[in-house]
Amino acid sequence: MVADAWLSKELKDQKVLCLACGHACKLEPGEYGKCGVRVNENGKLKSTVYGLAAAVHVDPVEKKPLFHFLPSSDVFSIGTVGCNFCCKFCQNWEISQHPQTHNHEVFGRELLPEKIVELAIESGSKSVAYTYNEPIVYFEYTYDTAKLAKEKGLKNIYVTSGFETRKAIDELAPYIDAMNIDIKFYDDESYQKISCARLKPVLEAIKYAHEKGIWIETTTLVIPGVNDSDEELRAIAKFQAELDPDMPWHISRFHPDYKMLDVPPTPIETLVRAYEIGKEEGLNYIYVGNYPDADRESTYCPKCGFKVIERQGYIGERVVNHLDEEGTCPKCGHHIAGVWK
Structure with missing residues (x-):
């Protein structure tokens, strides 16, 4: 509508x-x-997409990915069509790019905010996620839903490419509890050529959302020959560590998709190298994604090294959380940064 x-x-x-x-x-x-x-x-x-959901699922929160936000909980997830980016590697291009390639045609099932909240509660979900495509393009729909969800005791999640304005973040901050924000590249030319965007607004949005108290985790899809150099990976890790070393960084394995079918999957060695670079730059929480790696998908206490959250198998499939509701390490008492209740 x-x-x-x-x-x-x-x-x-x-x-x-x-x-x-x-x-x-x-x-x-x-x-x-x-x-x-x-x-x-x-x-x-x-x-043109208010109240029109093109994708609706109940997901584990780990799939967003959020590893320090209500572990093992379910999330009622919605998305529309449309996107302000044009990523050549997009996994959801059938919905994100549909209006741009079909003369602004939109589609989806009617699902107004009140119904979303009702279905989320019925499903046993602890939060609502605005995901699958870029949520800022259907801002008003997310705003109305998040406000109502908050009133009903649910939390809200934005899974985003991080191009929100300060004005948008100001409006969202009272209702959005967590964001996963992509840092796709640390190179403005790559942002322009591959994603039709720019680097600086993304970095500014991350900083500002962090200032507003929203819990943030970031994701970098590591693409062979594009953003997999030591220099670029280190620049991303350094930016994030200087902002907040407790902000989790998800390093995701690339798989060929959309307009980048000729690029091979990310070598495992590259993911391991990125993981080590993150550690060297001082990040406390780094995770390898899109590849089963129980050691590098688990959470460790940065003070004593105890494995406080164990993860194995498919995303969110087997999660064992040893933290209490305050996020305290059971071995040394150190507080693990995150949202735990």
Whole structure:
């Protein structure tokens, strides 16, 4: 359904400025933003996907991935069509790129915020995740749902590429409890060529969301020949360690998809090297993803080295959490950073 996209500013001559993401699209009447789902209708910005869920699942929270946020809990996850990025390696391109490649056509099942919260509670989920495509492009839908979910005792998660404006983060901060934010590259040229975006707004969004008190974990999909050099991996780890060494970094294995079918999967040796680089730069929590590695998927106390959360098998399949509700290491009493209750 079409609804007001109120995170916007009306300009002269019926132009409108979208305030949701770093692209800051200034749209003429009838013009769509880069996301393909926010459009200027007669001088008013509209969302064409409000209440229209293209993907709905109940997932383990570890799949987001979030490893320091309510371990082993279920998450009611929704997504729409559309995206403000154009990643050539996108795994969900059928929904993320559909409006841009189908003359702004949208699809999905009607699922209004009240129904999402109702279904989340019925499923036994502890939180609602806005995921599968970029949630900032359906900001108003996520905002209304998150606000209602919070009132009903549920937590909220944004799984995002990190292009939110400060204004968007200010609006979301009272209701969003956790974010997984991609640091896709540490090179602006790669961001532009491969994802139709830029590096600086992502780094600024991570810093600002962290300042606002939102729990953040980051993910880097390590792509052979693109962002797998020691220099680039170290730059990502260094940025994050300087911001907060307790912010978890997920290093994900690349598998060929969408427009990068000619690129091979990431060698395991590269993932191990990235893991070690993260340790060298001072990060306390680093995880290898998209590959079964029980040792590098588990959480260790940075003070005494005790394995406080054991993970094995498929993501979220077998998780043994030795922490109490306060996140305390049972061996030495050190507090493990995260959201545990």
